[in-house]
Amino acid sequence: MRKDMVIFDIETRGLESDEQDSLELAALRIRDGKIQESYHYIKKELGHASLQTNHRQRIMDFFDDTVLISHEISASQSILEREFKVRIQQPIWDTLVLARIFFPTMHHYQLTYLAEKLSLPRIEEKLNSERKAWLIWLVFEACWKKGLEFDLSFFNQANGFLEGWVRDGFFKDLQKEVIQSFPDRPIRTDLVLSPSTEGLFSYAKAPSAVIPQSIDWVVDNFSRGGNLEQNLANYESRPGQVTMARLIAEGLSSSHHVVVEAGTGTGKSFAYLIPSLWSAKKTGKKVVIATHTIPLQEQLQKKDIPVLEAVLPFSFRASVLKGKNNYCCLKKWLLCLGTHEPLGAEHKLAILSMLVWLRETLTGDIQELSKVPGLMEIWPSISADNETCIPGRCSKAGVCFLLRARKKAEESDVLIVNHSLLFSDLKTDYNVLPEYHHLVIDEAHQIYQTALQHLGAELSVEDVTRIIDSIYRPTGLSFYGTIKHRIEALTHMVPSVPWDIFMKRLEGIPEISRTILVQTNELFELLAMILGVERTFRFVAHHTSSPWWNGLIVQIENLVGRVKALLTTLESLTSALNGEDADEIEELKYTLTNHQRELQELGDTLIQAIDLNNPKQVTWLEQSSRLYLKTSPIEVSEILKDKIFSRLDSVVLTSATLSISSSFDYFLQDIGLPRTTKTAQVDSPFDYERQMQLIVVKKGINVYNSDQEKALELSEFIAEVAERMNGRTLVLFTAHSLLRQTHASLNPVLARKGIETLAQGIHGERSTLIEAFKRNPKSVLLGANSFWEGIDIPGDALSCVIIVKLPFWPPTLPLIEARSEYLKSQGRDPFRDLLLPEAVIRFKQGFGRLIRSRGDRGIVILLDDRVIEKYYGRFFLGSLPIKTHIRGENSLVFRKIEEYTRDLDEELL
Numbered sequence: 001m002r003k004d005m006v007i008f009d010i011e012t013r014g015l016e017s018d019e020q021d022s023l024e025l026a027a028l029r030i031r032d033g034k035i036q037e038s039y040h041y042i043k044k045e046l047g048h049a050s051l052q053t054n055h056r057q058r059i060m061d062f063f064d065d066t067v068l069i070s071h072e073i074s075a076s077q078s079i080l081e082r083e084f085k086v087r088i089q090q091p092i093w094d095t096l097v098l099a100r101i102f103f104p105t106m107h108h109y110q111l112t113y114l115a116e117k118l119s120l121p122r123i124e125e126k127l128n129s130e131r132k133a134w135l136i137w138l139v140f141e142a143c144w145k146k147g148l149e150f151d152l153s154f155f156n157q158a159n160g161f162l163e164g165w166v167r168d169g170f171f172k173d174l175q176k177e178v179i180q181s182f183p184d185r186p187i188r189t190d191l192v193l194s195p196s197t198e199g200l201f202s203y204a205k206a207p208s209a210v211i212p213q214s215i216d217w218v219v220d221n222f223s224r225g226g227n228l229e230q231n232l233a234n235y236e237s238r239p240g241q242v243t244m245a246r247l248i249a250e251g252l253s254s255s256h257h258v259v260v261e262a263g264t265g266t267g268k269s270f271a272y273l274i275p276s277l278w279s280a281k282k283t284g285k286k287v288v289i290a291t292h293t294i295p296l297q298e299q300l301q302k303k304d305i306p307v308l309e310a311v312l313p314f315s316f317r318a319s320v321l322k323g324k325n326n327y328c329c330l331k332k333w334l335l336c337l338g339t340h341e342p343l344g345a346e347h348k349l350a351i352l353s354m355l356v357w358l359r360e361t362l363t364g365d366i367q368e369l370s371k372v373p374g375l376m377e378i379w380p381s382i383s384a385d386n387e388t389c390i391p392g393r394c395s396k397a398g399v400c401f402l403l404r405a406r407k408k409a410e411e412s413d414v415l416i417v418n419h420s421l422l423f424s425d426l427k428t429d430y431n432v433l434p435e436y437h438h439l440v441i442d443e444a445h446q447i448y449q450t451a452l453q454h455l456g457a458e459l460s461v462e463d464v465t466r467i468i469d470s471i472y473r474p475t476g477l478s479f480y481g482t483i484k485h486r487i488e489a490l491t492h493m494v495p496s497v498p499w500d501i502f503m504k505r506l507e508g509i510p511e512i513s514r515t516i517l518v519q520t521n522e523l524f525e526l527l528a529m530i531l532g533v534e535r536t537f538r539f540v541a542h543h544t545s546s547p548w549w550n551g552l553i554v555q556i557e558n559l560v561g562r563v564k565a566l567l568t569t570l571e572s573l574t575s576a577l578n579g580e581d582a583d584e585i586e587e588l589k590y591t592l593t594n595h596q597r598e599l600q601e602l603g604d605t606l607i608q609a610i611d612l613n614n615p616k617q618v619t620w621l622e623q624s625s626r627l628y629l630k631t632s633p634i635e636v637s638e639i640l641k642d643k644i645f646s647r648l649d650s651v652v653l654t655s656a657t658l659s660i661s662s663s664f665d666y667f668l669q670d671i672g673l674p675r676t677t678k679t680a681q682v683d684s685p686f687d688y689e690r691q692m693q694l695i696v697v698k699k700g701i702n703v704y705n706s707d708q709e710k711a712l713e714l715s716e717f718i719a720e721v722a723e724r725m726n727g728r729t730l731v732l733f734t735a736h737s738l739l740r741q742t743h744a745s746l747n748p749v750l751a752r753k754g755i756e757t758l759a760q761g762i763h764g765e766r767s768t769l770i771e772a773f774k775r776n777p778k779s780v781l782l783g784a785n786s787f788w789e790g791i792d793i794p795g796d797a798l799s800c801v802i803i804v805k806l807p808f809w810p811p812t813l814p815l816i817e818a819r820s821e822y823l824k825s826q827g828r829d830p831f832r833d834l835l836l837p838e839a840v841i842r843f844k845q846g847f848g849r850l851i852r853s854r855g856d857r858g859i860v861i862l863l864d865d866r867v868i869e870k871y872y873g874r875f876f877l878g879s880l881p882i883k884t885h886i887r888g889e890n891s892l893v894f895r896k897i898e899e900y901t902r903d904l905d906e907e908l909l
Helices: 053-063 073-084 095-102 111-117 128-147 152-159 168-181 215-222 227-231 239-254 268-283 294-311 330-337 345-357 375-381 401-411 419-427 444-455 461-471 479-493 499-506 509-531 541-545 549-577 583-609 637-645 665-671 707-725 736-752 766-775 814-825 830-847 873-877 890-908
Strands: 004-014 020-031 034-044 067-070 092-094 258-262 287-291 318-320 414-418 438-441 457-459 536-539 617-623 627-633 650-655 678-682 692-697 729-733 756-759 779-784 800-803 858-862 886-888
Touching: 004 053, 004 073, 004 128, 020 053, 020 073, 020 128, 034 053, 034 128, 053 073, 067 073, 067 128, 073 092, 092 095, 095 128, 095 345, 111 128, 128 168, 152 168, 152 345, 215 227, 215 239, 215 268, 227 294, 239 258, 239 268, 239 650, 239 678, 258 268, 268 287, 268 294, 268 414, 268 438, 268 650, 287 294, 287 419, 294 318, 294 414, 318 401, 330 345, 330 375, 345 375, 414 419, 419 438, 419 444, 444 627, 444 637, 444 650, 444 665, 457 461, 457 583, 461 479, 461 509, 461 583, 479 499, 479 509, 479 583, 499 549, 509 536, 509 549, 509 617, 509 627, 536 814, 541 549, 549 583, 583 617, 583 627, 617 814, 637 665, 665 830, 692 890, 707 729, 707 736, 707 800, 707 890, 729 736, 736 756, 736 779, 756 766, 766 779, 800 830, 814 830, 830 873, 858 890, 886 890
Parallel strands: 004 067, 067 092, 258 650, 258 678, 287 414, 287 438, 318 414, 438 650, 692 858, 692 886, 729 779, 729 800, 756 779, 800 858
Antiparallel strands: 004 020, 020 034, 457 627, 536 617, 617 627
């Protein structure tokens, strides 16, 4: 370890970030790996007086001729140089960067989080910045010690990405110490992966254990004094869970479909996992469990399944399978390590963290990795989503993560997937998932929207470019370039192929590919002109008389013609290879087939986009981060009925939000199940009347005001609530534009009260915001769309949910508009049969964010008084688990909040 180092941290405080009124600096002088001296300095009233010369000199002497180390060092360095009027010349190392490299699966890298996860010693007796300096030192030590465990191949691979990097000195020092301290450590020349000491599955119990035959055994697990209560601390038998488990076990045994709405806290994952495992073991028929969100998949895999492995009397095999793009391809990874293309600092950081991760992971699943800067940019070039991949013939097949995951899926009793993979299987005529007979769909309220998304198609310039680049591009890897590079070897290995004919046909690819890209750009320039300044534009029949329609038809026909020409060229290449079965030729055929499939889908989407005569199809333009041309079916009930419900022995659908005013009719009709389907509502065990209050604000937000006026009103109201709740508030919006404007008004107001404001789309992705909210309860979180569901924040961190508006979809959205017209054509009411049910389900999801456990307490505030003024309000209120509410204007609301918080404080005392 470097002889002289200084670990330091600087904190500034004040009303505004650029007007700090104090500075606190703590530093530790390290020599030979031991703390020799500490320095602690507090300066008050920055900007009012210059730092005293002797203090400045002492600090500079303390820092002199050392390596400087801090966490998020760029901010600390900036303050140090500005306030002390110095220029730092010596090496600087950042423990944030080092922790991201050496602990790549942490997901968060705040010092306190790292200290907890790395089991670092507690140092509560230190002052703020002094404590942080000590934590920085402990994190640095942890990185150094972990680095000492690596063999020299790690450094050989890392050195290519360290050149010119300001922090390369750390790795040079570390490599030198490894060489000196461990001279006998071998240098490995191949991939260094985590050793797998077991088979695909390990068994805690003998596989031959007798499987109970009676449904009563399933139910008894959940009953009072049953298996779960005997073996799990704090487990309580819940009548709803018992009922749900019996219904699902009966459905699986008797081969009929079941729909269960299970309120929050029911314990629905155990209620379907135990019957599913029991059925699979008893019958030998696989059960697939499909979830919508990754967090639920992670919960099932890492929390629930291990518990059941410990408590059930028989062994079982359960695994998770994800889409190909989730897995790292080791062959592509080796190509990445050997690349000579220049990379940015963020991409180098991502590769260094992956170097460590691949020595530890057993799955190669990107979800394990922290989303370090640069990772998502390089991931497509190393993921297993590779059309040229033939896993069984790959040189890395023996250690392939995707192949291993698929083999586990084949051998599993219960297989956990997400909704997307389920529909990918349907679209490919069941070529993605192994054979199964029973299906459990959790978060089933999402299944209709997921079906629409995956059974439709979308195109952008970037999508077409990706397809064509994989076939031909002037520089970089492509099918064309690879063949040109390998042709001499291929001619020698398989001389019977007419390679002269093959190569002559191959030479047609560059020109056709270039014309496709030119035509694509021309098409999307026209589409951008048609869209104008709008965010969406739906194509309808009367547009055929518009001046631009004929031009659009010509552009699409020209592009489809060029795509067909390239498709024909690839087919001619395949025909030149027919009759040969050498491995190299089979690999070529496989690659060509995949390129042909993508081109065929591209052409089909373009043709479909200009077919405006299909009443069950909608086409539209949508501008987000890029311009998309999208198509979607309007109605999917027949597709779901044909491809899922008629094909499988039994399907179980469950969610906390499926019914509307105790009726499942809307959900059943939407997904293609008859009204005679077995349904049940299982109430939550929570006492909502005692645990929470629902407040409806009369004349809450004036719907006729501009967004700017609404934002000012909202910010004033939220600030009043947040001050009384001491933060701990989630605000749910239906529009991102209003969210952003509200944040602009609210942030300075709450900052003066010492309350942090976190906003979707401004302060990071969803998971980052939720973790920040949990760590600092004195905060307000503003979210839209995805924040209405899938968020689980039990305890005091979340005590208030404000719903700005009833979550009706805008009726002008292309898909909603088209579905509404289709319903009208069927003699149905679009508001009653589409807009209202969708809004009620979403409203129930938003309401459900507050109470997540028996100990939770809080308030839900609805600012939309249509729920009490309009006839349809009863559907919203009648679908909630709470039967009472308070209604009144702002003054009453604030008074009720104060009474509620006071009563809660007394209850806690």
